[in-house]
Amino acid sequence: DAGVIQSPRHEVTEMGQEVTLRCKPISGHNSLFWYRQTMMRGLELLIYFNNNVPIDDSGMPEDRFSAKMPNASFSTLKIQPSEPRDSAVYFCASIQGASGVVTGYGYTFGSGTRLTVV
Amino acid sequence: ILNVEQSPQSLHVQEGDSTNFTCSFPSSNFYALHWYRWETAKSPEALFVMTLNGDEKKKGRISATLNTKEGYSYLYIKGSQPEDSATYLCAFSNAGGTSYGKLTFGQGTILTVHP
Numbered sequence: 001d002a003g004v005i006q007s008p009r010h011e012v013t014e015m016g017q018e019v020t021l022r023c024k025p026i027s028g029h030n031s032l033f034w035y036r037q038t039m040m041r042g043l044e045l046l047i048y049f050n051n052n053v054p055i056d057d058s059g060m061p062e063d064r065f066s067a068k069m070p071n072a073s074f075s076t077l078k079i080q081p082s083e084p085r086d087s088a089v090y091f092c093a094s095i096q097g098a099s100g101v102v103t104g105y106g107y108t109f110g111s112g113t114r115l116t117v118v
Numbered sequence: 119i120l121n122v123e124q125s126p127q128s129l130h131v132q133e134g135d136s137t138n139f140t141c142s143f144p145s146s147n148f149y150a151l152h153w154y155r156w157e158t159a160k161s162p163e164a165l166f167v168m169t170l171n172g173d174e175k176k177k178g179r180i181s182a183t184l185n186t187k188e189g190y191s192y193l194y195i196k197g198s199q200p201e202d203s204a205t206y207l208c209a210f211s212n213a214g215g216t217s218y219g220k221l222t223f224g225q226g227t228i229l230t231v232h233p
Binding site for chain 1: 149152161162163165169211218220221222224225
């Protein structure tokens, strides 16, 4: 398996533009997590899915953020409109659900998308 | 809100020193405790997955212990090397059946090993 694949690796956009981040989890992993890394808050959970269903989106900062998982192999995180304070590294991670937390090898993280909003 | 606390926040040691960090987590409804190593400009990588009170795990010079009754885990590095420089994250899972694999991460301990 190629691991968790995120795209793009880097994104520079102007304030007000729509940004879409993409993630392909490991095949067979049924839980997917979107995290944001900032200096102030560290690794912050935004939203997570189980079997393609959003379970908890309480970490999504505001209505400008939305996430979807149309199938088991693809998820998107969209920011519309983007603002400079959204600049951060966004990570996607996957795991084999609750059982993977105890029997597996932990989360597999993607390489992250470094977003810069100017 | 689950609080996962790590200490110290940062640590500077000399090559060859042994060191350890602490992770504190809620002792109720314990399900699993993970340790991750996060190098600069890379993504976090899992070091250990621990589930039983008294668990001890080891990978090379790095080892970890777990006390679920009092809610803490220690990570030890023996004979630190410059390549051990990284942020070490712990993450906690509770109520496994309803968490769907959700982990709450601590803020991390930043380790710098000086040659």
